[in-house]
Amino acid sequence: MTDESGFQLKQGGPEVYELCWVRAQLAQSAEELVEAAGVARGDRVLDVGCGTGVVARAAATRSGAAANVTGTDVSAGMLEAAARFAAEAGLAEIAWLECDAASMPLPDDTFDVTLCQQGLQFMPDKPGAMAEMARVLKPGGRLALSVWKTQSPIGAAFATVLDRHFGAGTTAPWEMVYSLGNRDHLHDLADGAALRDAHVVFDVKFARYPDPEAFITGAIAGSPIAGTMAELPEAEHDRLIKEIVAELADCQDDGGLAVPAQCLTMTARK
Numbered sequence: 001m002t003d004e005s006g007f008q009l010k011q012g013g014p015e016v017y018e019l020c021w022v023r024a025q026l027a028q029s030a031e032e033l034v035e036a037a038g039v040a041r042g043d044r045v046l047d048v049g050c051g052t053g054v055v056a057r058a059a060a061t062r063s064g065a066a067a068n069v070t071g072t073d074v075s076a077g078m079l080e081a082a083a084r085f086a087a088e089a090g091l092a093e094i095a096w097l098e099c100d101a102a103s104m105p106l107p108d109d110t111f112d113v114t115l116c117q118q119g120l121q122f123m124p125d126k127p128g129a130m131a132e133m134a135r136v137l138k139p140g141g142r143l144a145l146s147v148w149k150t151q152s153p154i155g156a157a158f159a160t161v162l163d164r165h166f167g168a169g170t171t172a173p174w175e176m177v178y179s180l181g182n183r184d185h186l187h188d189l190a191d192g193a194a195l196r197d198a199h200v201v202f203d204v205k206f207a208r209y210p211d212p213e214a215f216i217t218g219a220i221a222g223s224p225i226a227g228t229m230a231e232l233p234e235a236e237h238d239r240l241i242k243e244i245v246a247e248l249a250d251c252q253d254d255g256g257l258a259v260p261a262q263c264l265t266m267t268a269r270k
């Protein structure tokens, strides 16, 4: 299956992540995260767990100085895509750095703002990552990060169909997506990193997918079960995609899928 630009959705990878998740949802929440952090003109900004770089791009646009923005990620593939998307957006001066968030080769007291959108829950050493995000901030510098609060309807539909087909517990590892959706836990992490004025806000992000089958195909191709799905006969693969779309009947309107997702955003200061 291809998207309207002819992209091979079944191939997965950073481009499909960007197409399926970022352009439909995370681009809007990136703007909101940059706003929550109060990114201002000329700020030096770090985007941790930057993925394909949507937050870095939003911060660079708002700060007016792409050269002051750095994105970091453990995935070289994500960073390559991030550099390409940034160049396409006229933001080629953003710097990209491959490293674990818990050990960033960056000097102390460097950035005005550290951002992390939907990344911390995936990091094995969360206190270490928070300590690093705090370390590289200038005194008085601001942190803003977001995590999903609960399982989204999309995750629930995946779990229902894929656990039924492949066996109970198949999608259990995906619970990591919303594993940090707890306000107390976020406050503890901020306290542990000696950050001040931590403040957690709950809101609902909304994503629209005009072509539900194309979206679910791409989302599956970017998921941990991509390999298993790719080995299925095409008819069986496509039947499972249709079953997932049918599970999402409550989230469909005349424009396609319309999906809410609960989010926690924490701001704090060094």
Ligand SMILES: C[S@@+](CC[C@H](N)C(=O)[O-])C[C@H]1O[C@@H](n2cnc3c(N)ncnc32)[C@H](O)[C@@H]1O
Pocket: 022, 026, 048, 049, 050, 051, 052, 053, 054, 055, 072, 073, 074, 075, 078, 099, 100, 101, 102, 116, 117, 118, 119, 122, 123, 124
């Ligand atoms: C759901 S993506 C979010 C990407 C991006 N922030 C966005 O809003 O689109 C999570 C990202 O965290 C990165 N990641 C996971 N563990 C990491 C770690 N220990 N250090 C740095 N990045 C990590 C992944 O490679 C992935 O790009």
